[in-house]
Structures are given as C-alpha cells and as structure tokens.
Amino acid sequence: MRKGEETRAKILDAAEAAMLAKGFGATSIDELIVETGITKSGFFYHFRDKNELAKALLERYIENDERIYDEIFGRARELADDPLQAFLIGLKLLSELLSDLPNGHPGCLVATMCTQERAFDREIQEMNRQAALMWRRRFGAMFRDIMQVYQPREALDADQLADMVSTVLEGGIVLSKALKEPKSLPDQLLVFRSFVRLLFQPAA
Amino acid sequence: MRKGEETRAKILDAAEAAMLAKGFGATSIDELIVETGITKSGFFYHFRDKNELAKALLERYIENDERIYDEIFGRARELADDPLQAFLIGLKLLSELLSDLPNGHPGCLVATMCTQERAFDREIQEMNRQAALMWRRRFGAMFRDIMQVYQPREALDADQLADMVSTVLEGGIVLSKALKEPKSLPDQLLVFRSFVRLLFQPAA
DNA sequence: TGCGCTCCCGTACCGTCAGTACAGTTTTCA
DNA sequence: TGAAAACTGTACTGACGGTACGGGAGCGCA
The missing domain is CATH 1.10.357.10 (Tetracycline Repressor, domain 2)
Known part of the structure; x- marks a missing residue:
C-alpha cells in the first residue's frame, strides 16, 4: 500500500519531466519504466493505459x-x-x-x-x-x-x-x-x- | 515541377490541420497519405522524414x-x-x-x-x-x-x-x-x- | 523517336512502441 | 502466518516511423 504509492509517484515524476520536455507522444512507456526501475507489467499494474497516466x-x-x-x-x-x-x-x-x-x-x-x-x-x-x-x-x-x-x-x-x-x-x-x-x-x-x-x- | 508543388502543398495542408488539432506525435504519416491520396513512398519522396515535414x-x-x-x-x-x-x-x-x-x-x-x-x-x-x-x-x-x-x-x-x-x-x-x-x-x-x-x- | 527527368507507386521489410494476457513471485501489513 | 498488494517474466499483437529498391507514367527536349 505504502510502497505502491511510492512507485506510482516515481512513475509520475519521471513522466511529468519527460512529457513537459518532449510532449505526450514522444514520451514512451518503455523509457519511463527504465527510469523508474520497474517492468512493463509493473507500469500497467498502476495505470491501465497511457491516457490514465496523463490523467493522474x-x-x-x-x-x-x-x-x-x-x-x-x-x-x-x-x-x-x-x-x-x-x-x-x-x-x-x-x-x-x-x-x-x-x-x-x-x-x-x-x-x-x-x-x-x-x-x-x-x-x-x-x-x-x-x-x-x-x-x-x-x-x-x-x-x-x-x-x-x-x-x-x-x-x-x-x-x-x-x-x-x-x-x-x-x-x-x-x-x-x-x-x-x-x-x-x-x-x-x-x-x-x-x-x-x-x-x-x-x-x- | 508544378505537380510536385501541388502535392507537397496538399500534404502540408493536411499535416497542419492534423498537427494543430492533435499534436505532432498523434499525427501519423499513414493518415496523411490517406487524406492526400498518395502512397507512403510518395510522402517520403517529398519529405525525408517526419522532422522535415515539421520544418516545412x-x-x-x-x-x-x-x-x-x-x-x-x-x-x-x-x-x-x-x-x-x-x-x-x-x-x-x-x-x-x-x-x-x-x-x-x-x-x-x-x-x-x-x-x-x-x-x-x-x-x-x-x-x-x-x-x-x-x-x-x-x-x-x-x-x-x-x-x-x-x-x-x-x-x-x-x-x-x-x-x-x-x-x-x-x-x-x-x-x-x-x-x-x-x-x-x-x-x-x-x-x-x-x-x-x-x-x-x-x-x- | 527516344532520352532523361520529375514524380510517384508497390512491395517487402525492420525496429519501436502501446497494449494484452496471464501465470508466477515477492513484499507488506494486519 | 496468511491474504492482499505489488510487482516480475514471457510471449504476443497491431500500428507506426522509416528504409530499400525496382518500376512506371508523363513531360520536355534534342
């Protein structure tokens, strides 16, 4: 529960920086999972899709x-x-x-x-x-x-x-x-x- | 020469409208070639890549x-x-x-x-x-x-x-x-x- | 008439990326 | 200690950007 929030925040941090610098389309999920040190499955555990990431x-x-x-x-x-x-x-x-x-x-x-x-x-x-x-x-x-x-x-x-x-x-x-x-x-x-x-x- | 300019302008028209509405990343070359009625090869004859399209x-x-x-x-x-x-x-x-x-x-x-x-x-x-x-x-x-x-x-x-x-x-x-x-x-x-x-x- | 140039088509292919599916594993906390 | 939460791993699909390359229609010109 606590750990989940932390990982989620780490993804959001990386995503925010990348999105502001490159835009939505140019920011790949693959690059976000590398930066946050999780796997693709881990990412989709937290966010159903890229649109929900954008929403959060x-x-x-x-x-x-x-x-x-x-x-x-x-x-x-x-x-x-x-x-x-x-x-x-x-x-x-x-x-x-x-x-x-x-x-x-x-x-x-x-x-x-x-x-x-x-x-x-x-x-x-x-x-x-x-x-x-x-x-x-x-x-x-x-x-x-x-x-x-x-x-x-x-x-x-x-x-x-x-x-x-x-x-x-x-x-x-x-x-x-x-x-x-x-x-x-x-x-x-x-x-x-x-x-x-x-x-x-x-x-x- | 004349025909080329025309096709090029048609691509630019379609691209401009799409880019302003959806952004760069969300605009696919495939959709542009459908709209302008040319083929992918035709597109890449006019623009080396997507970046050059953006420049033009x-x-x-x-x-x-x-x-x-x-x-x-x-x-x-x-x-x-x-x-x-x-x-x-x-x-x-x-x-x-x-x-x-x-x-x-x-x-x-x-x-x-x-x-x-x-x-x-x-x-x-x-x-x-x-x-x-x-x-x-x-x-x-x-x-x-x-x-x-x-x-x-x-x-x-x-x-x-x-x-x-x-x-x-x-x-x-x-x-x-x-x-x-x-x-x-x-x-x-x-x-x-x-x-x-x-x-x-x-x-x- | 035919040469060459511009302008484009067709096809096949590659790597990347979003997203799915799902079984298995570790971590956390009550 | 046990169930739920928080992941991992693998294998796949389809769309997309981009490459490669051969071919061909139309046009101007000698």
Missing part, C-alpha cells in the same frame, strides 16, 4: 499548482491589508519564484495537453477546462475585492482581468521556451503588474 | 503569420497617422479577425513545437526562436514609434511591451483552447489594448 499526471499537477498559488497569495495577503497591494505583492512574489527556477519554468501541463488536445479523451479536456475556470475564480475574486476599494480607470471585467493572469502566465511560458530566455516569463508578469497598478492608480 | 510546416506557417501581421498593421497605419492610434487600430482589427474564426484560432505551430521541444531538432528550435524575435522586432518598432510621441506613464521597455503582444496572443490561444471559449483570445487582446491606451494616455 494532470490531476497532480493542478493540485500542486493550486497549492503554490494558495501559498503565494496567502502570504501576500498577510503582508498587506489592502487588496490591491496584496495582489501586487503576490505578482511580485510569483515573479521572483519564477526567476529563481534555474532552467526556467518547466512548462505547463495544461498547455501541453491543450496543444495536443485530440490526443486525449474528453475527461482530460474537461479537467483542463476546470483548471482554467479555477484560475478565473481565484483571480476574479481578487479583482472584485480590489474593485470594491478602487475604481478602475478603464471599464474592464473582473473575470477578463483574471483570465489575463492565466494568459500572461501561459503565454510567458511559451515565449520563454521559444526565445530560450527564462527571464521572459517573470518579466512579462512584472509588465502585467505595472498595468494592474496603472489601472487602479487613483487619478492624480 | 513551420516555415510556411511563420511566413503566413508575418503576411497577416503585415496586412493588418499596414492597413492600420493607413487609417491613422498617429503611431499610437495606428497600433490600437491594428489590435482592434486583429481582435476582429480572431473573432471571425468560427471555431476559434486553430492554434499556433510555434507554441505546439515549444511544448514538445525535445521532440524536434535544433534547427526547428532555432526557427521558433527566430519567429519570436521577429515578433519582438516588429512590435518593438511600433512601441518605439509611439514612445517618440507619447510618454509612457510607467517606465516600461519597448521590447518587453513587444513581447507582451506575443505573450497575450500565445497565452490567449492556450486559454481559449483550455476553456473551449473561442471568444477569450480576442477578448484578451482587447484587454491588452486597454492597457496600452492607458499606458500612453496623457495624464489628465
């Missing part, structure tokens, strides 16, 4: 993602009472966290499964959708809190602003990878941060 | 991409002398173009090849990088023109702002696909447009 992978990824956001924006909220300040601090903390990754962000599993959508079943596509909706709810609530205190200088919807956070993160990851410049992602997040500050800055 | 695909995609940007921002420049107004009009035109795609943006090949980077050779990764750099040059020049006339309200670098255009486009595509909401991409572009307007709006 995505599930774990999203949970971890949520945990990180909880921590960062929770900490930011401790540092400032004002919702705008807290959000700006959160973006800064997130940018710093992303800067500290030596090889840049490893990639977002949600994005990789989006760009290869038809390779996966409906269940995975729905998990992806729910993840994006959770981001919208999370950041949307923050923007609504901010709007209770500050009047935006442009009439923008809280949900659209929330989606902008996801957009900048996902787009930043793509751009960073394309340019091979890890710094681009945290930089783009800071540009967005400037925009948010400008948007809610009281008219002089 | 990316090349064609980037050229087309550049052409579209040339048209849209060229047209925008005709409609307004002021560089800021021209850029804002360009973003609006681009947003409208993206809105008019019935099934949403089919996906960016640069992004799909980024999320599967190790599956491709260095040449393709370099093409991807050059494409992103071209976007930076293109939009960077526009922001520099704008900055000659308008003082930004936040100290932001023209190149970082240029990267923001790419970021919003790539991120918007990912988000649109994840959410299954084609409208998200053009919406996000308009949110970014508001930010740009706000950034260069003369202080009241």
Whole structure:
C-alpha cells in the first residue's frame, strides 16, 4: 500500500519531466519504466493505459499548482491589508519564484495537453477546462475585492482581468521556451503588474 | 515541377490541420497519405522524414503569420497617422479577425513545437526562436514609434511591451483552447489594448 | 523517336512502441 | 502466518516511423 504509492509517484515524476520536455507522444512507456526501475507489467499494474497516466499526471499537477498559488497569495495577503497591494505583492512574489527556477519554468501541463488536445479523451479536456475556470475564480475574486476599494480607470471585467493572469502566465511560458530566455516569463508578469497598478492608480 | 508543388502543398495542408488539432506525435504519416491520396513512398519522396515535414510546416506557417501581421498593421497605419492610434487600430482589427474564426484560432505551430521541444531538432528550435524575435522586432518598432510621441506613464521597455503582444496572443490561444471559449483570445487582446491606451494616455 | 527527368507507386521489410494476457513471485501489513 | 498488494517474466499483437529498391507514367527536349 505504502510502497505502491511510492512507485506510482516515481512513475509520475519521471513522466511529468519527460512529457513537459518532449510532449505526450514522444514520451514512451518503455523509457519511463527504465527510469523508474520497474517492468512493463509493473507500469500497467498502476495505470491501465497511457491516457490514465496523463490523467493522474494532470490531476497532480493542478493540485500542486493550486497549492503554490494558495501559498503565494496567502502570504501576500498577510503582508498587506489592502487588496490591491496584496495582489501586487503576490505578482511580485510569483515573479521572483519564477526567476529563481534555474532552467526556467518547466512548462505547463495544461498547455501541453491543450496543444495536443485530440490526443486525449474528453475527461482530460474537461479537467483542463476546470483548471482554467479555477484560475478565473481565484483571480476574479481578487479583482472584485480590489474593485470594491478602487475604481478602475478603464471599464474592464473582473473575470477578463483574471483570465489575463492565466494568459500572461501561459503565454510567458511559451515565449520563454521559444526565445530560450527564462527571464521572459517573470518579466512579462512584472509588465502585467505595472498595468494592474496603472489601472487602479487613483487619478492624480 | 508544378505537380510536385501541388502535392507537397496538399500534404502540408493536411499535416497542419492534423498537427494543430492533435499534436505532432498523434499525427501519423499513414493518415496523411490517406487524406492526400498518395502512397507512403510518395510522402517520403517529398519529405525525408517526419522532422522535415515539421520544418516545412513551420516555415510556411511563420511566413503566413508575418503576411497577416503585415496586412493588418499596414492597413492600420493607413487609417491613422498617429503611431499610437495606428497600433490600437491594428489590435482592434486583429481582435476582429480572431473573432471571425468560427471555431476559434486553430492554434499556433510555434507554441505546439515549444511544448514538445525535445521532440524536434535544433534547427526547428532555432526557427521558433527566430519567429519570436521577429515578433519582438516588429512590435518593438511600433512601441518605439509611439514612445517618440507619447510618454509612457510607467517606465516600461519597448521590447518587453513587444513581447507582451506575443505573450497575450500565445497565452490567449492556450486559454481559449483550455476553456473551449473561442471568444477569450480576442477578448484578451482587447484587454491588452486597454492597457496600452492607458499606458500612453496623457495624464489628465 | 527516344532520352532523361520529375514524380510517384508497390512491395517487402525492420525496429519501436502501446497494449494484452496471464501465470508466477515477492513484499507488506494486519 | 496468511491474504492482499505489488510487482516480475514471457510471449504476443497491431500500428507506426522509416528504409530499400525496382518500376512506371508523363513531360520536355534534342
């Protein structure tokens, strides 16, 4: 029971790294079992097929993602009472966290499964959708809190602003990878941060 | 010669649609030859291997991409002398173009090849990088023109702002696909447009 | 008329990979 | 100590990427 979880986690670790680097199709089960030191039968004991591996992978990824956001924006909220300040601090903390990754962000599993959508079943596509909706709810609530205190200088919807956070993160990851410049992602997040500050800055 | 080009284009058409929908790995050569009505030997006459197909695909995609940007921002420049107004009009035109795609943006090949980077050779990764750099040059020049006339309200670098255009486009595509909401991409572009307007709006 | 070139077909084959089937073995924990 | 959990081993199937190579239709040209 305990051992099973451990092996399962080892497979997921190897799979996540490989999938983010090479994509779903280019990652073979054979290579995963070599890396984790089990046999093919062992692999299929844990996962019925490759699709179920992808599902477990995505599930774990999203949970971890949520945990990180909880921590960062929770900490930011401790540092400032004002919702705008807290959000700006959160973006800064997130940018710093992303800067500290030596090889840049490893990639977002949600994005990789989006760009290869038809390779996966409906269940995975729905998990992806729910993840994006959770981001919208999370950041949307923050923007609504901010709007209770500050009047935006442009009439923008809280949900659209929330989606902008996801957009900048996902787009930043793509751009960073394309340019091979890890710094681009945290930089783009800071540009967005400037925009948010400008948007809610009281008219002089 | 003429016939060869035609067949080649037909393969590329089928491949592009399939790759954007399913990803690289999930697109089989067998299915491409069925769709284009040629044989396997015929396919390998045109492309040495799958990687070379990807290269030709990316090349064609980037050229087309550049052409579209040339048209849209060229047209925008005709409609307004002021560089800021021209850029804002360009973003609006681009947003409208993206809105008019019935099934949403089919996906960016640069992004799909980024999320599967190790599956491709260095040449393709370099093409991807050059494409992103071209976007930076293109939009960077526009922001520099704008900055000659308008003082930004936040100290932001023209190149970082240029990267923001790419970021919003790539991120918007990912988000649109994840959410299954084609409208998200053009919406996000308009949110970014508001930010740009706000950034260069003369202080009241 | 026939030569050569482009463009493609047909066939046979190889290695890799996902996945199946199932019997047997070790490990773990109650 | 015994049953369940966690594997191993072997043998196979079918799809796919890719190779090899001979052949042939159509076309331009001398």
